[in-house]
Amino acid sequence: MEISQLAYQAFSLFKEQQAKLHGVSVDFITKGHMFTVSPKVERNWFKHLYANDDLLSKIHTGTCKEMICEDIGLVTPTGIISGRVNNADRKNPRQPRKIGSTNGIQYQTATTHFDTYIPYRSLNEWATEPEFQKLVNAFYFEQKNAEIRMIGWNGIKKADVTDPATNELGQDVNIGWLQRVRDHKPEHAFKDKIGELTVTIGKTGTFKNLDDLVTKAIAVIPPAKRKNLVVFASDNMLLDRASALYAGANNKDLADNAVSIARKEVGGRPAYAADFFPENTIFITSFDNMAHITQTGSIRQRLEENSTFSCVDRFSETEEFYALGDYDKAVLIEGIVFVEEDANEGGA
Structure with a gap:
């Protein structure tokens, strides 16, 4: 199947908008170079990814600056803080206590490839729609959203080369919430x-x-x-x-x-x-108490027109991990x- 003239024009406008948003040239995108998603778009990316999902909208979703981090922005109770001391003799000063603490577990992000393609057939169908660009992104976000949940519940390891045929729910893509308990709180x-x-x-x-x-x-x-x-x-x-x-x-x-x-x-x-x-x-x-964390500035994408298979390939990658705030x-x-x-x- 060939891409229609109308779809080609609509997709060209999509690339122009991507170039403007991310501070690169249209030619750079057209040649299939990888570009980093801009901070503003990154924030909107997270908003669309999490906001309308019944689970992901409720859990802790945030970013970290480094690939390895300990504090994921969640504090856990360390015990009761309310109380009193008798300091009449000036020997027992009041001691402020920290509200919450981190669990001391280091988390390392895993590079996650999320490569999809959009058939020319779909682009041709969407070309007459006024919200063409939103439809192109919705095609991406819906699947990414589902796979965060798949991996969160079923992930057990980070394999160097993943095998989706054997691990249909992403068991080898990343370490999910349940595996975190098995690893860090086996009791x-x-x-x-x-x-x-x-x-x-x-x-x-x-x-x-x-x-x-x-x-x-x-x-x-x-x-x-x-x-x-x-x-x-x-x-x-x-x-x-x-x-x-x-x-x-x-x-x-x-x-x-x-x-x-x-x-x-x-x-x-x-x-x-x-x-x-x-x-x-x-x-x-x-x-x-559940978290999905992405490294700031790690979302990278590239678009590649693939006339051989009548589609547009969309390559995407992020650095991310799943965590719990308090294992108790x-x-x-x-x-x-x-x-x-x-x-x-x-x-x-």
């Missing part, structure tokens, strides 16, 4: 067992229901750090729980109410069925199995 990462207790739920299970499991898991978190906790769970787990409650209800109204509650909260805490979240898994923390405020439970769930004891 809060449970798989198949919690101590000597197998993680089975139901009438014949170790835990009576999902609420029972979550309540015991939250007890692992220090009391002062239990504010705003959210229970992230795989959708299949919340569906199983809802089905059991529905089956055990005495009438349809009670059943509908039970199912509604089952999908919204677990163990008295808000439940969140996250896209791309691993099955048979629960992760307990707060939204603002996170609990991971994997390998959960439902066994003969007692519907009448669903906990809702």
Whole structure:
């Protein structure tokens, strides 16, 4: 397929706008050179990437100046500050205490390539639209947005050469939030067992229901750090729980109410069925304890017209990492199995 004259003109205007925004010439972009996204555009880039996403709009999203950093802009409680001293004898001066602290873990950014192409067919379709340039960028942002969530939940390592055929959810692209707990707080990462207790739920299970499991898991978190906790769970787990409650209800109204509650909260805490979240898994923390950080000035792009394959190639790269602010405020439970769930004891 050939690019239409109208689409060619629209895309040429797109390149002119890119050149103006990033301080390079149109010729520089047309020749396929890599350019650094300008600071102003970078801010807008983050705004569009995070603002309208139900998960990413709630977590900590920011930038860092260096490739290796320790302070990611999150402070964690160090203990109670309120109190008093008796300094009548002038021997016990009042001692100011720091509000919060970093966790002392170093994070290193990983170069992340995000290379896509836009078919001429799409450019031809968009050419008549007044918001052509927004459509070109939306094509990019929608997928990038989804992949941040994929890697955040499933990432386990940073491979030198990634293999998307084997790691369909970006397991080898970067280290995600769950893997951070496994690496840096293993005593809060449970798989198949919690101590000597197998993680089975139901009438014949170790835990009576999902609420029972979550309540015991939250007890692992220090009391002062239990504010705003959210229970992230795989959708299949919340569906199983809802089905059991529905089956055990005495009438349809009670059943509908039970199912509604089952999908919204677990163990008295808000439940969140996250896209791309691993099955048979629960992760307990707060939204603002999770972070996706990008190095300032690391977003680089280049455009290359590829008539051989009837498309425009868009090469993009960033330096980024995933982190948690407070590892004491996170609990991971994997390998959960439902066994003969007692519907009448669903906990809702």
